[in-house]
Amino acid sequence: MSHPGFRRSTSTNIGASSGYRRLEGKIAIVTGASRGIGKAICKNLGGKGCSLIMNYTSDTSAEPTQTLASDLKQEYGITTIVIQADMGHEAGPAHLVETARNHLKHPKTGKFTIDIIINNAGVANNLSIEEANADDFAFQYNVNVRGPLFLMKAALPYLPTDRSGRIVNLSSVSASMGFHKQSVYGGTKAALEAMTRTWSRELSERATVNSVNPGPVDTDMYAEPSPEWQRRMAGWLLNTPLAAGRDGIDPPEVVERAKKDGGRTATADEIAGVVAMLCSADSGFCTGSVICANGGMRFSP
Template identity: 65%
Template sequence: MSFRPGYQRASSTNLKAAVAERPLDGKLAVITGGSRGIGAAIARNLASKGASLILGYTSDSSAEPTAKLASSLESSHGISVLAVQADMGNSNGPAHLISSAKNHFSHPRSGKFQIDIIVNNAGVAMNMPLEEIKADEFHRQYTINVLGPILLLQAALPYLPTDRSGRIVNLSSVSASLGFVGQTIYGGTKAALEAMTRTWARELAERATVNSINPGPVATDMYGGTSLEFQNHIKPFMQNAPLERVRPGIDEDRFVRDAERAGGRPAYDYEIAGVVAMLCSEDSGWCTGSVVCANGGMRFSP
């Protein structure tokens, strides 16, 4: 197997046999917003494929669930997981995340340290009509959703591969292109992230591929916290998304019951994680600068 020293924590011969020859063995992945929802689902997927992980989280309330997730992934998959509290909305947060990872994962003798995968998942949203927008909320969302990924890439740049094997995946949203009411700020942040994806694909071409994905509604706390007014606004979009049509007997009962009102079902977090994992694979090496649709057909690629 190709684990780097210190990255594997297999506790038995049986576990080592069970995890042999996985596609991301020996890789190290940084996932921001890795404590719950889509971020946790991405962590589970990449861990199952052999990647060791750095899970970034922000709030004190996320410390315990992140620690539990890290312990579970280590014991289940024979990898190493480091949970780091780092606020992507603080100018020092991204650098702290990378320096903590370097201190933990550097080779004990050579000092070698490489980050193979970065998933910019952390983000915030708040819907409000144009006339209610305040400068403070504008700066909050743009700092976390746009400046945070910039600062994280700057901090990670010295440690990216030099052979194009790196993988960077940015979590955008259909909000960048569908013009949902109340999303002047949030939609703008995600459009900026998509523009940055294309620029980074050129600037980092010899280091890593850089792609975005654009989920629609996902069954997470963020979507659950949106207003009924907003959900009614996006209902026609869900009705026209071919894969969001509910499937009685297959989909969760709560989504089947709610489908007539909502117009369909949201994505499950593991469905989004699967698309991210695809873009982190060796097989995705000829794809860069793209926004890969991960929204059940709510938004088709042009």
């Protein structure tokens, strides 16, 4: 954990010297920050000068999250706070916010503002109707739906009051594509998109609220898809405009896998770039939307 006090950066990295630290002075919560898309989002926001409250759940994620936080602090001169909290537990979101406030509030005034919230933590199981069970239903909905809702509830007193806040929810094309065995997972992401629209109205004087909807991404969650899943996804990837593997541009292993799978997956950095765009001041007149972050597999309406 870094020094428990917010400070402006004195970094001389290329981002700072080039004037690209567009989130200087902002504080962001990123749930599920230890790996994959969450890790890439932390790197992107940190490179723009944003201080980070980095959340993880399992004990095995403690070391990689601490290492990432230390690396980002050293490279970009930002404040990083690492907090273990289970977004699937009823008390987890409140614990995350209260711990962050205790570390970052102004020592004299007690002022604490959360400028950006990235609801990234999520779980997925692929189960058919016959395989569905109550425990899995509760597990996925508690993390993917209740977690973001309760995090917003806990963070509400600390959001900006001038519309400068930014909330970005990580949804999925599964919310609208009707993939096999995703009755529960797809339902959780559809619920998250519905909450995005509701929050955009309730928080209209505080923050913009948007979702992004990745398709397959080259992360741990998608590392070992079953042959059946690959076969079902191949047709979708073949019709995704930006999924074609490109000789001489993409790494050779990506091109070869794309030939087998029907197309390439996104990189975590590509998703993080869309998220970061929605965190900027330039996105100030965009709210209540689901933004395409899937290469065109699912066109946003």
